[in-house]
Amino acid sequence: MRVIYGKEQTRYDLTPAVTELSWSSARGQIAQNCDVRIKEGPPLQSAGFLMLFAGAELKESQQLFHGPLVRFDRDDRTDDLSATAYELGWYLQKNEVSRLKLDGDAGTELARIIKSAGIHFSCPAFGFTVKERISSQSYTSLFTSLTEQAYEKTGIRYFVQYQREKLTVLPEGKNSIIPMFKASLLTSSSTGESIEDVYTVVTVERYRDDRVVSSATKSNDNLVKQLGRMQKIIDAGEDKNVAGLAAKQLAELSKIPKTRSISVKHEDENAARLRAGWLIKIMEKDNKTITDWLVTSCQARWQGGQYTMDLQLERRT
Missing domain, CATH: 3.30.1920 (Phage tail proteins - 2 layer sandwich fold)
Known part of the structure; x- marks a missing residue:
């Protein structure tokens, strides 16, 4: 793992000084957040970029977080730093779109509007048409509104996959890398069901x-x-x-989803990029059965060369 800070021409390798590092994502959120504590940290600035890389090399393919610092404070006694950063999609809630008319496929219209703001954003067609005039609102609100309509009308949920400054909307479960965990190696696991999102x-x-x-x-x-x-x-x-x-x-x-809460420790650099919306597989204890689960929430942290992830999972049958 490498932790890098950048602002204009300034670069700091924070890795040796990091004492705590965690990041999280949840269904419906457009951007992950990351929290870091740095012992006797160097001078940082708001909107400077925090970058996390799985592995020792600074390869774009291994980058699992890239976004601006939105809050930080320094301990007056120890000089230690605590900081919170969000992925670039955070800016979508800080900018608003003027009143305009939607006329076309909802996904296509969403991509058209967000791309017009200069953001590298791609989105598939959602499969239903919208013809309405919308009020002034943040780009995040528009994204949330249209993706919620997509779920209501098509049964498909969406999440945002990041590659540095590129934002790609994907249906849940369509991640290109699919991690597999062995049930025998999970540090905790519990299963149940939920009717919170069920309608009869x-x-x-x-x-x-x-x-x-x-x-x-x-x-x-x-x-x-x-x-x-x-x-x-x-x-x-x-x-x-x-x-x-x-x-x-x-x-x-009306499908009643099965739910599962697991905690897993691993050193898999590909699985380190896991986020809400991803599909994962679990090799059950019989070492034969493989079950598929969608991640609805991910709380991850890195310490001592290992990733620890607390995952909330769902599957509908």
Whole structure:
């Protein structure tokens, strides 16, 4: 692991002085944050860049964090530094887009708007059309709004993958590197299920001039009896097949996800880049069964040459 600070022409290798280093990501967040403590740290500046590299070489392919310092303080007694940095996507919440009209595929429109701000941003088509005028808001709010609509209408969640200043939106589970951990080597593991994001009834409504012109409701009666009535109302937008959309989304939203919490220690430089949205595999204790899990939250830290990761996982069957 290498920890580098940079601001204009200044570069500091902070690695020997780092006493604590951790970073985290969660589903729905557009940028990871990183916290670092540095013994008798050199002079740092706000918006200077913190860069983490898995391994000893400063290769872009091994960089797992790249972003500005947004907060730091120095202990008046020990001269030690504590600092917090965020990935570049943090700037998307610090800049706002003016009122404008969306007219096209939601993912394509999101990419068009964010790229127009000079950001290296790519995003796939989301598979549904938006035609609306949006109010002034931060780019992060727009991203959140459209990706939440994507989940409501297609059942697909998205996350942002970083490569230095390049931001790429991907469907959850579409990471190119898929880490595998052995259950026998996990320091802790617990499994369960959650109905926090489950719905047993879905209603889809299509509007024209603020008036409902068509609607359809689908329900999973067995789950209504088992779990209770939990209704999701979805705006169909430009989709005229409200019954089809209601049936499709009920099938997705009524699935009860299995959950798992694990802690794992490893020295895998590829797995060090793991973040919320990634797919991982676990070799179960029988050394035969391999299960797939989506990471919904990752709390990672580095100490003594090892990565320790506390992961919240989910799988829908």
